Amino acid sequence: MHSHEALTQLDVIPAEELAAHLPAHVLAQLPPQGVTVFSVTDDASDTAAFSARYGFGLEDCANTIVVRYKKDGGEHYAALVSLGSVRLDVNGAVKAALGAQRLSFAKREVAVELSAMEFGGITTFGLPADWRILVDAAVMQRAQIVMGAGIRAAKLLLAPDVLRQWPRCEVADLTLPAE
Numbered sequence: 001m002h003s004h005e006a007l008t009q010l011d012v013i014p015a016e017e018l019a020a021h022l023p024a025h026v027l028a029q030l031p032p033q034g035v036t037v038f039s040v041t042d043d044a045s046d047t048a049a050f051s052a053r054y055g056f057g058l059e060d061c062a063n064t065i066v067v068r069y070k071k072d073g074g075e076h077y078a079a080l081v082s083l084g085s086v087r088l089d090v091n092g093a094v095k096a097a098l099g100a101q102r103l104s105f106a107k108r109e110v111a112v113e114l115s116a117m118e119f120g121g122i123t124t125f126g127l128p129a130d131w132r133i134l135v136d137a138a139v140m141q142r143a144q145i146v147m148g149a150g151i152r153a154a155k156l157l158l159a160p161d162v163l164r165q166w167p168r169c170e171v172a173d174l175t176l177p178a179e
Helices: 003-009 015-021 024-029 047-054 090-098 108-115 137-141 160-164
Strands: 035-039 062-071 074-083 102-105 132-136 145-148 154-158 169-172
Touching: 015 024, 015 035, 062 090, 062 108, 062 145, 074 090, 074 137, 090 102, 090 132, 090 169, 132 137, 137 160, 137 169, 154 160, 160 169
Parallel strands: 074 132, 132 169
Antiparallel strands: 035 154, 062 074, 062 102, 145 154
């Protein structure tokens, strides 16, 4: 399926209706240009199910993962954006990029509470201001990516350039080499 065919199947939410759908803090940070928001059914919200239903490859689905880490005696959180088709090198590249002494995935409840987003729908836009946001370099190679929208009932479709131009975004090599 080509991307333009996929687009015609998407239930795009018009810009003037976004406030009724997306969390306010997500919408507030969403770039005004270059992002298409569309609704998805809850059963197709998780990456693999979404990919199967909407015809986007896993390599075009970018997941936002929340990690907790210790650095300089304090506890911090960060968001990692990586493609559904690759594995994060958590104990190597990610730890190094964050300068973390210890690193773990944030507990589901904590990620949901701190981001004020739904699990399975967490996105980079609208995260707490003191979090670092690391985007895997492989994400930047794609023509377009699909990301969470803060809720399970919607997704964002955007070109990686939108992330590249966003001041909070740091691009780094975060994944293990493909086996």
